[in-house]
Amino acid sequence: MxxxxxxxxxxxxxxxxxxSSPFRPFCSERCKTNDLSHxxxxxxxxxxxxxxxxxxxxxxx
Numbered sequence: 001m002x003x004x005x006x007x008x009x010x011x012x013x014x015x016x017x018x019x020s021s022p023f024r025p026f027c028s029e030r031c032k033t034n035d036l037s038h039x040x041x042x043x044x045x046x047x048x049x050x051x052x053x054x055x056x057x058x059x060x061x
Contacts, residue, residue, distance in 0.1 A: 010034050 004017040006024070010031035015021050026032040038044055 005014045006017050007013070008015050008027040008031050009025060011027060013027040015024055015027045017024055021027075023029055023032045026035065
């Protein structure tokens with residue numbers, strides 16, 4: 001059976017995607033915790049649209 005490999009989102013180390021990798025897609029608990037820390041500190045952001053009118057909701061007619 002062929003192993004499916006993915007890259008750890010934090011350190012880019014190759015990780016086997018199966019039950020033997022309990023922290024997948026991360027390679028370790030350290031990388032998983034580091035990623036959670038970035039989310040908690042709001043270091044990750046979803047970019048806003050460039051057009052300010054796209055963010056405005058149409059009012060009632």
